[in-house]
Amino acid sequence: xxxxxxxxxxxxxxxxGLGATPSTRSLARLRAVVADATDLVALARSSIRCALRGEPxxxxxxGQMYEIGNxxxxxxxxxMSFIGMIFVYQxxxxxxxxxxxxxxxxxxxxxxxxxxxxxxxxxxxxxxxxGAGIAAEIGSMVVTEQVxxxxxxxxxxxxxxxxxxxxxCLVMTTVLTVIAGCAAYLSGMWTAQAFFSINPRTFADPTLxxxxxxxxxxxxCLAYGMAIPIMSAHAGLGARGGSAxxxxxxxxxxxxxxxxxxxxxxxISAAGYLVF
Amino acid sequence: xxxxxxxxxxxxxDVAALVGAMGVLLGQILAxxxxxxxxxxxxxxxxxxxxxxxLPIVVVTALFTGGIMVVQSAPTVERFGVHGLxxxxxxxxxxxxxxxxxxxxxxxGRVGANxxxxxxxMMVTEQLDALRALAIDPLxxxxxxxxxxxxxxxxxxxxxxxxxxxxxxxxxxxxxxxxDPAVFYDGLTGGLIGIGDVMHGLVKSxxxxxxxxxxxxxxxxxxxxxxxxVGRAVNSTVxxxxxxxxxxxYLVSFAVR
Numbered sequence: 001x002x003x004x005x006x007x008x009x010x011x012x013x014x015x016x017g018l019g020a021t022p023s024t025r026s027l028a029r030l031r032a033v034v035a036d037a038t039d040l041v042a043l044a045r046s047s048i049r050c051a052l053r054g055e056p057x058x059x060x061x062x063g064q065m066y067e068i069g070n071x072x073x074x075x076x077x078x079x080m081s082f083i084g085m086i087f088v089y090q091x092x093x094x095x096x097x098x099x100x101x102x103x104x105x106x107x108x109x110x111x112x113x114x115x116x117x118x119x120x121x122x123x124x125x126x127x128x129x130x131g132a133g134i135a136a137e138i139g140s141m142v143v144t145e146q147v148x149x150x151x152x153x154x155x156x157x158x159x160x161x162x163x164x165x166x167x168x169c170l171v172m173t174t175v176l177t178v179i180a181g182c183a184a185y186l187s188g189m190w191t192a193q194a195f196f197s198i199n200p201r202t203f204a205d206p207t208l209x210x211x212x213x214x215x216x217x218x219x220x221c222l223a224y225g226m227a228i229p230i231m232s233a234h235a236g237l238g239a240r241g242g243s244a245x246x247x248x249x250x251x252x253x254x255x256x257x258x259x260x261x262x263x264x265x266x267x268i269s270a271a272g273y274l275v276f
Numbered sequence: 277x278x279x280x281x282x283x284x285x286x287x288x289x290d291v292a293a294l295v296g297a298m299g300v301l302l303g304q305i306l307a308x309x310x311x312x313x314x315x316x317x318x319x320x321x322x323x324x325x326x327x328x329x330x331l332p333i334v335v336v337t338a339l340f341t342g343g344i345m346v347v348q349s350a351p352t353v354e355r356f357g358v359h360g361l362x363x364x365x366x367x368x369x370x371x372x373x374x375x376x377x378x379x380x381x382x383x384x385g386r387v388g389a390n391x392x393x394x395x396x397x398m399m400v401t402e403q404l405d406a407l408r409a410l411a412i413d414p415l416x417x418x419x420x421x422x423x424x425x426x427x428x429x430x431x432x433x434x435x436x437x438x439x440x441x442x443x444x445x446x447x448x449x450x451x452x453x454x455x456d457p458a459v460f461y462d463g464l465t466g467g468l469i470g471i472g473d474v475m476h477g478l479v480k481s482x483x484x485x486x487x488x489x490x491x492x493x494x495x496x497x498x499x500x501x502x503x504x505x506v507g508r509a510v511n512s513t514v515x516x517x518x519x520x521x522x523x524x525x526y527l528v529s530f531a532v533r
Contacts, residue, residue: 082522086529094368116348124381128514136507243503247393250510254385262340269347
């Protein structure tokens, strides 16, 4: 990209790969994007199929669960309790500009937390920690030809490497979301009492929470729990060119899982709003 | 129990050592910035690498963020029937909190991690020692341009993301709530949101940029132990940047009204 002469017209078109006068370069880029997406869909299908059919390898899955779940729990709880304090404080300031009554704050916060914040923010944090780890591990196996060695032994790399991470991430995203959500709720409750003198009994008001919110929240946990390992494994399996390639794969994993989370958040939220 | 206390003490000492090291690095960087002792060409090439090439991610994130803000305020708007206030609700959250936060997390994943990987690879292949042997100050040549690049990239991307997120929100309001973009614009500019809210978010973006740049440069130039060491450094950068962003978000929210 940097070696080519500067291109004055249509740089945005070029970025999206759809030039008005299709040059060979933008066509090649479009083709690369399509090939990449096809690859990703194939990987998603085969890893989900493996997860449903493959023989249970409890040891590998438990190891990944420890790696993904236990070792992220403290980080997630600390970050999410700060988020809880920030959101309650900002929401309180916002509400007091319009109406002096902040008694609904707790109920609204609980609804928002269950429906969106707990799952989406935990997943964004997990994507940085877990996604980078998965891509770095699988990527260094690819560049040191360990994945080719697996294929030589007639072991499917997807079944052997991706499946334990997919199952572990699916379970642990949900578990960690619940734990981190509780941390955010408690810190929000403390903030409400300290800054707006809302009694914790008033704050803990589940009247606005309904089944739809819980369903949308859980659907998000499952979707993110699948998106993070699949996007990261895809980035890791595509690593080329030594340790620099592993670095690039790690970056790509974090960026594409975060983008996937934000896009899924929008789609699931909109679907949930239209259904419920 | 004793093992737990010992682990707790060790990790708090580690945190203190890290914060101290980042502070020292900040001091060294500021001293060179004040003396204008850094490589200007490197600043421009870093700005291109970090800023211009992150634009597609920032655009996509911001448009979806706007949509998410509208979807999340939709039930409240419907409940109270205040369609005119949608612009205010989505705008307030985007400008003060969500815009800077999500942009920082995305840039941290793309730019911060990449920066650590580059500096770390240079470190483990002894390229920084080679620079020193040539009497070139590695801080002035490598670290200060990256610091400036990250802080400016995040600041400019946040402005860009704020605007795009509001546009995304205005157009997401049409199919979801039937709120016309003109009504959205009126809610946004109705006087409830001032320039103070925009500045609040921009102050945050500068603070996030500084913590992200410091942690990624610090982990980069202290990398030890070959290629696995680079991997560990990248992982620590991403985690420390995310934790630092959230903690400072909290502090700035209270410090700046």
